[in-house]
Every structure is written in C-alpha cells, then in structure tokens.
Amino acid sequence: MKKITLKITINGRKHTLRIDPNLRLLDLLRDELRLTGTKEGCGIGECGACTVILDGRAVNACLILAGQCNGREVVTIEGLTGKDDLHPLQQAFIDHGAVQCGFCTPGMIMSAAALLDQNPTPTEEDIREAISGNLCRCTGYTQIVEAIQAVADDN
C-alpha cells in the first residue's frame, strides 16, 4: 500500500496528513487523531453511531474513505462546542433524559445538528426522518425527539 496525502479540515483545524489508502474516515478520526467521541457500532452503515458532518451534511464515517475527504471539512461531536460549555443540543439531551448508555448519543446529536443547520424549525416528522438512520438501544426515541424539538423551539 502506498500512503497518500490528505488535506482535511477537522473541527476548524487544518491538517495535512500521510495516511494509509484503505483508512475509513472513522479510523482516521478515532485511531489517528484520537477523536474517540465518534463511535463505531456496526461498521456497515446501519446504526449511525459514526455520524459526522461532512461539508455541512450528516454522513456515516464508516462508509467513506478518509482519502475521499481531501479538501473537505469535517465536524465531529468534539467540534460542536467550545472548551467548556455544552452545545444546546448536548444540554437538551441531558435535560430531557435522552441519554442512557450514551453510545448512540454523539451520532444522534450530529444528525440533529445537521438537521437544525439546514432547517432551524423542523416538524416532528422532519426530526424523526433526520434521525431515522440512528439506532438507540436504550433510551427510546421519544426523549431524543423531545430534546431536539426543544432546541428547535428556541430557534
């Protein structure tokens, strides 16, 4: 395997990296850059735990090669906030009891953040559609939808 050069902006920081060509975006984030907020559940696009925002849109980081992100901009859960304060979505998830084990939470929040960037005043149907690719095994979706709705209502 020949290493390739990757120029990529992650959470506002520009990187120039030499990477293996078979690395997924998920591997780059977790293993190379230690941004372990992004989770790997299924690895085959079914669970949404690996959701990040690529050029403004939610994508599964397990289904895209890092090398395909040259010149592009990625936001992960770590990039949603400043150092101390929580993003309104993160606070709302806590307030509405939308987190239990937390494994799905980063992906859920990134899907919700992408939705609210595109559509600040979504309907409940829009919210359910936006997180339909994110599975949660614990909380139940009602609290999650309520948390997102609460942030939307403040918009």
Added chain:
Amino acid sequence: MIPFNLVRAESLEEALDLLDRQPPDVKIIAGGTDLLVELRSLSPREKGPGIVLDITPIDELKGIEDNGSTITIGPLTTHREIAASPIIREHAPLLSTACSTIGATQHRNIATIGGNVINGSPAADSVPALIVLDAEAVFKSKNGERVSPLKEIFVKPYRTDIKEDEILTALRFERLPEGARSSFIKLGRRNALAISRMNIAVIIVLEGNTIVEARISPGSATPLPDRIKAAEKILIGNEPSEELFRRAGKEVSGEMINRSGIRWSTPYKQPVIAALTTRALREAVEKR
C-alpha cells in the same frame, strides 16, 4: 479493511486512462455505501481490488441537466440531490420519490444514482423508476462511447454488462409527456425487514378519461428489472377503474411467478406486489 491503493481521479480522462491500463485490478468507488460494505466483508486472505479508483472529484459526472426534452443525470448525483431537484420533481416526480426512500439521510447525502444502478441489486430503488422512464445508460471508455437502454445492462442480480474499462457517465430519459401521471411506492421505509423491500413504479398517460399509455415496473420481484408489458396491455384503451387496476395488479404478480418461480417468499410476495401495483395506479390517477 483489506489493503488496496487509492487513486483519486481529477478528470474523466485520467480515470479512463487508468482503467485502460490496468482493467482487472481496479474497482471504482463513488459514494462507497455498497462498495465499502463489500470490501469490509472480505477477509485478509481474500483478494480485493489492487486499486480503488475514486471518481468523486470528477465534476463532469455530477448534476442534472434538462434541455427541454431530455433530462440527463450525472452518475455521481446523490439521492438527496435527485430527491430535491426541481427538474426531477416536475418532469419525473416518481424518480424523486424513489430516491427519497433510499436508506437514511446519511446514505442519501453521499450515495449516488450511478452506484445504485451499477451495483445491480434487484432491490435498488431508483432502478424501477428509471426503467419506466425508459432511461438510457451512457458508458465511456478510452475507445469511445456506448449507449444502451438501461433495461438491457442487467445480466443477473448484482451484475451488469459494464466492461472493465468503462465508466457509467450518464443516465438520461425523456421528460414525461403532458397528461402523464406517475407513482412510486416502496413497502417499508427502512431495510430492517429485508423481505419487504418490494417496490413498484408506474406511469400512465391519459387522453380524456382513456389510458393511452402505461408503463409498470416492480422492484425486488423479478430477477432482472423490466416492464411488465402484459399488465400494461390490460390498462391501455380503458378507463381507469378499481376493477381494472386490480386486474393489472394480478397480472404483475402472475408475471413475477412466471419469471422467478415459486419460492419460500412467494405466498407473501404474490398478494403484496398485486396490492402495491393497484395502489400505485390508483395514486397515479388521483394525483393532479
């Protein structure tokens, strides 16, 4: 993930050059939502592609064009873009609907129509819509261009007749004529229930209250994507009615059994595809 090298093509010419030089060893990647699942399932001992060729930087393979009669879609156009396109919503609304049902938001944001077609799954949702639109596929290689009716590229499930040195460069079809109505219905929005991935695409053209043209294509029902001409014939020359649509639905399910044989899933699929067809025809007539 098995090892491979990655080549990022900046132009169609560069991609075709590479395919021309090393055909058997190269695998094209677009959105990667089928390919990466496939590569991930290979064990380290299995042989993968030596080179993965990323065509996503090639701008000329993206976007939707309408020249007033023919609509041309670049293979790298994503399902999200097609679902949202004003051109497609106006002149081929059933394709917009079909693409909006594919996977979840995360998939539609990167998965492409070209990948959906070339992957060749009998459950590919854009395909029945493209088939009733009588779409053509355009392929390019170093040696020139090849145009084929879309229907004819499918050889068997998960296999098309694309040559090793070719790239799918466009999908194109005529705008729906005045008076045409269309519908696409998919059973089960998500793929959690694998058996229920059936879908149906229909177009009917009315003159006054008489059906003068009909095109019907079911997905996940026949081994190869196709129109069901026998069911279309039942409709042509008649006025829309519930009874007529039921007969057409029965014909589609009968034809499914003729082509696929009786399988373990037949007792389920037979009434379902008949009912889906009837519902799609009803919905098409009620629209507009």
